[in-house]
Amino acid sequence: MSRRPIAFCASLALLGIVTTAVLWSSPDSGPSDFALTELPIPPFPPRITEGSTYETCLATLAGDPISAVTLSETWEADGGGEGALHCHGLALIAVGKPADGASELEQLSQHSAAPPMARATVLAQAAQARLMVAQPDMAVTDASMALKLSPADTELFIMLGTAESMRGRLQQAVDDVSAALRLEAGRTDALVLRAVMRRKLNQLDLAQADVSQALTLDPDDADALLERGILRQRMGDPEGARADWEHARVVDPTTITADLAEQNLSLLEAGPLRQ
DSSP states (O other): OOOOSSOOTTTGGGGOOOOSOOOOOSTTSOSOOOOOOOOOOOOOSSOSSOOHHHHHHHHHHHHOHHHHHHHHHHHHHTTOHHHHHHHHHHHHHHTTOHHHHHHHHHHHHHHOOSOHHHHHHHHHHHHHHHHHTTOHHHHHHHHHHHHHHSTTOHHHHHHHHHHHHHTTOHHHHHHHHHHHHHHOTTOHHHHHHHHHHHHHTTOHHHHHHHHHHHHHHOTTOHHHHHHHHHHHHHTTOHHHHHHHHHHHHHHSTTSHHHHHHHHHHHHHHHOGGGO
16 A cells, blocks of 8 residues: 655656756757656654644644744754654755755654654655755665665655656666556556656657556646657657647646646747757
């Protein structure tokens, strides 16, 4: 059974792919992909410990992370233990210091007496923070250690695959995301993620199969539509690409995905001389 220790909504964005419009001068400099999204503020269960101060500190993260830093530091000085350390690491991430927060979470996971699943959650949070500051080697270490503690975790395999992709180990990344899909076949985000990786490996037929499956599951998945449009453009079907990007643009016009679809449509309108 899958568990999501953190909301890993940045998977598609963290591949180190182009995030602004570019000229289509080569197969590797194609239309715009996924853009970097903000780090979702944890925590998600299971908690590392229990207690009213811990819950108060965690509840403060989303609305006032600076206060959460102060509260956790004061609590730690008063002997708050693992709860204070966990909240402080998360608060550092929330105020824009993800590397510092990740380091604190990594140390906590090594010394914690909490159950394996809770320690895996802490490592997953650290891994995501490492990805957000482009430290994929450390993210691979964190996610791999977390998988030893929670070996049937879909989200961790996706995170590991994202980190491997950022390292340029695309086939290993495909294998990791494939492991996630064996655990949870209906994950459209994982299917699109694997499609992106396979496209970058020039495995266009396999990428097309992944994105087609994602759109069978959800015909209005904007990321899948954006990716299928890129594949169609690569495979010489500009009108198909146009249809997909127009669809992606209207699914939710306020998203970054819609903005990228708009950029790709503009490039398409520029014509062959710009390609």
